[in-house]
C-alpha cells in the first residue's frame with residue numbers, strides 16, 4: 001500500500017521516508033511516474049514521483065473522489081490453470097480489487113512443475129500484477145503467494161468470515177442467494193481447475209464450513225468463473 005504520513009496539500013512536495021521508499025521500490029517507481037497513494041484519512045491522491053539531490057519526493061496533484069481500494073477484503077484461491085490463463089486471472093482479479101491471490105495445486109489441476117516444463121512463465125506473474133495495479137490506479141498491490149497445496153487452501157480459506165467454493169454441479173446454493181443475507185468483511189473464493197474439483201475435495205471443504213456455490217447452469221472456464229465470482233461479490237458487498 002502507498003500510504004502518506006499525513007493529509008497533504010495539493011502540489012506540496014512531500015519527502016519520501018523509509019517506509020514509503022520501500023513501498024515505492026515494490027511498485028518499481030521511476031522519476032516522473034504517477035501513482036495512487038492514500039492519506040491517513042483514507043483519501044486517495046494521484047501523486048507524481050520525483051527525485052532531487054535531497055532525495056525522493058512525491059507531489060500530490062489530484063484528490064480522487066473515492067478510494068480505489070474496496071472496504072471488502074477478497075482472497076482469491078485459484079487452482080493452477082494451463083497456459084496463459086493464470087496471467088489473465090491475475091490481471092482481472094487485480095482490476096476487480098482482490099487483496100490476495102493464492103495459486104494452488106489440486107487433485108485435477110496441473111502442477112507448477114508441469115506448467116514450467118512446458119513454458120516457464122511463473123517468473124512473469126509479479127510483473128503482470130504490477131502492470132494491472134498501475135493501470136487501474138490501485139493504491140495497494142494485491143499479495144501474490146507461492147503456489148500452495150489443497151490442505152493449505154482449506155486451512156487458510158475457512159478462516160475468512162465467508163468462504164465459498166465455486167462448484168458447477170448442483171449444490172444447493174446460488175452465489176447471489178448466499179450473498180443476500182451476509183455482511184462479511186473478508187471473503188474467500190475458491191476456484192477449481194479445468195477438470196473441476198473431485199467430490200472428495202468438495203466434501204472436505206464442506207466439512208470445514210466452506211460453502212459450495214453455483215454461478216448458474218452454464219459451465220464456465222476457470223478464469224471466467226473467477227472473474228464472475230469476484231465481480232458479483234464486489235458488487236454486492238464491496239466497492
Ligand code: SAM
Pocket residue numbers: 165166167168169190191192193194195196197213214215216217218219220221222223225
Ligand atoms: N473445462 C472448462 C475449462 O477448461 O476451464 C471448465 C472447467 S470448470 C470445471 C472450472 C472451475 O470453474 C470449476 O471447478 C468451478 O470452480 C468453476 N466453475 C465453472 N462453471 C461454474 C458454475 N457454473 N458455477 C460455479 N463454478 C463454476
